[in-house]
Amino acid sequence: xxxxxxxxxxxxxxxxxxxxxxxxxxxxxxxxxxxxxxxxxxxxxxxxxxxxxxxxxxxxxxxxxxxxxxxxxxxxxxxxxxxxxxxxxxxxxxxxxxxxxxxxxxxxxxxxxxxxxxxxxxxxxxxxxxxxxxxxxxxxxxxxxxxxxxxxxxxxxxxxxxxxxxxxxxxxxxxxxxxxxxxxxxxxxxxxxxxxxxxxxxxxxxxxxxxxxxxxxxxxxxxxxxxxxxxxxxxxxxxxxxxxxxxxxxxxxxxxxxxxxxxxxxxxxxxxxxxxxxxxxxxxxxxxxxxxxxxxxxxxxxxxxxxxxxxxxxxxxxxxxxxxxxxxxxxxxxxxxxxxxxxxxxxxxxxxxxxxxxxxxxxxxxx
Amino acid sequence: xxxxxxxxxxxxxxxxxxxxxxxxxxxxxxxxxxxxxxxxxxxxxxxxxxxxxxxxxxxxxxxxxxxxxxxxxxxxxxxxxxxxxxxxxxxxxxxxxxxx
Numbered sequence: 001x002x003x004x005x006x007x008x009x010x011x012x013x014x015x016x017x018x019x020x021x022x023x024x025x026x027x028x029x030x031x032x033x034x035x036x037x038x039x040x041x042x043x044x045x046x047x048x049x050x051x052x053x054x055x056x057x058x059x060x061x062x063x064x065x066x067x068x069x070x071x072x073x074x075x076x077x078x079x080x081x082x083x084x085x086x087x088x089x090x091x092x093x094x095x096x097x098x099x100x101x102x103x104x105x106x107x108x109x110x111x112x113x114x115x116x117x118x119x120x121x122x123x124x125x126x127x128x129x130x131x132x133x134x135x136x137x138x139x140x141x142x143x144x145x146x147x148x149x150x151x152x153x154x155x156x157x158x159x160x161x162x163x164x165x166x167x168x169x170x171x172x173x174x175x176x177x178x179x180x181x182x183x184x185x186x187x188x189x190x191x192x193x194x195x196x197x198x199x200x201x202x203x204x205x206x207x208x209x210x211x212x213x214x215x216x217x218x219x220x221x222x223x224x225x226x227x228x229x230x231x232x233x234x235x236x237x238x239x240x241x242x243x244x245x246x247x248x249x250x251x252x253x254x255x256x257x258x259x260x261x262x263x264x265x266x267x268x269x270x271x272x273x274x275x276x277x278x279x280x281x282x283x284x285x286x287x288x289x290x291x292x293x294x295x296x297x298x299x300x301x302x303x304x305x306x307x308x309x310x311x312x313x314x315x316x317x318x319x320x321x322x323x324x325x326x327x328x329x330x331x332x333x334x335x336x337x338x339x340x341x342x343x344x345x346x347x348x349x350x351x352x353x354x355x356x357x358x359x360x361x362x363x364x365x366x367x
Numbered sequence: 368x369x370x371x372x373x374x375x376x377x378x379x380x381x382x383x384x385x386x387x388x389x390x391x392x393x394x395x396x397x398x399x400x401x402x403x404x405x406x407x408x409x410x411x412x413x414x415x416x417x418x419x420x421x422x423x424x425x426x427x428x429x430x431x432x433x434x435x436x437x438x439x440x441x442x443x444x445x446x447x448x449x450x451x452x453x454x455x456x457x458x459x460x461x462x463x464x465x466x467x
Contacts, residue, residue, distance in 0.1 A: 066430040066460040067385065067419040083415070090423040097422035 038078025
């Protein structure tokens with residue numbers, strides 16, 4: 001008898017990828033949370049996401065310590081997993097080898113079945129059948145500058161993918177340390193989109209490419225507006241990445257990894273910035289919010305820990321927002337705490353602790 | 368008595384985490400003249416298993432150890448290490464705890 005796991009519509013599901021397993025947090029009211037482990041116990045899960053365009057399919061980037069990195073998918077909320085028939089794998093006998101899978105992104109709402117994945121070494125992979133078969137995007141893989149791309153500390157990773165819902169030919173990817181790239185012809189050709197973003201670690205601090213982009217998000221109603229968290233600053237683009245505007249303003253540091261956006265108030269953006277030790281800048285662990293598109297940043301600390309011993313770090317995919325109004329924001333630390341707000345960041349509370357180091361959080365409201 | 372040209376058969380002992388991929392067998396009889404041929408044969412019988420052991424480039428993954436009887440093949444001839452009839456090949460994951 002099949003006891004397939006299900007949850008009621010309206011349930012918020014937060015997938016937490018960690019250094020040692022994938023966890024599932026669920027809540028009907030965003031007050032009381034249930035924490036469950038999935039059967040990917042002990043695995044290094046860099047990222048997981050739930051695709052609701054056709055059924056409810058969960059994808060995970062399962063980067064094993066020993067026996068390789070694999071994209072897997074589950075149709076029962078992580079109880080059982082399937083391997084693709086043709087997975088993410090470079091040609092045998094070639095020079096490239098798959099290191100880690102960094103992100104998995106369901107395609108546009110009107111292209112059910114299409115799923116994208118970004119990996120190290122930097123390449124974009126596409127499935128047209130819900131994850132069963134994968135192939136590399138040749139336009140990016142054969143980019144004429146490819147041999148000059150150099151890795152950041154996390155590897156030469158393609159970590160961010162934004163498929164423009166308003167334009168089926170347009171997509172952006174983020175690669176460390178290459179920068180933002182855009183295609184306007186469905187992935188055949190890619191151009192750099194890094195103008196005015198700084199690479200403070202290079203002799204030429206404003207190169208065409210070579211920036212250490214950390215993460216970016218797209219404005220939900222104005223598709224030409226992007227927000228970017230970079231190794232060297234926080235930026236906003238009003239023209240689809242043709243150029244960028246520095247919006248660091250009163251933020252206490254230019255360095256941080258994650259960025260998230262309130263879908264109902266899209267000039268509201270959240271970032272976390274860190275000190276040189278990759279921890280909170282001062283004794284208050286804080287999330288920073290702007291409500292005016294980056295003109296000014298507010299410190300959000302109510303309910304978050306503070307004190308001389310508080311040193312928390314948040315990794316690249318360690319923060320996300322849900323799509324409810326008021327929006328919930330979820331922050332996972334690299335020491336295993338998961339904080340959440342259900343009121344746009346005005347107050348926070350710890351909803352899980354003692355998890356392994358958190359690599360990613362993604363939130364989905366079940367339909 | 369075996370023909371001198373016969374391809375040697377070896378017993379491959381699999382680690383727990385790879386057994387599900389190999390029909391839940393703990394050990395498998397496989398024919399091959401070298402470790403590389405043994406891996407190719409394993410991958411033929413259990414598609415995808417070779418990728419668990421080697422990168423696409425063909426090199427052995429750093430935290431996979433293969434022992435021919437009692438010798439780590441890294442200190443023999445690597446993947447080109449020849450196999451003798453009746454050999455036992457152990458596939459193990461490294462003792463990598465504590466690296467991060």
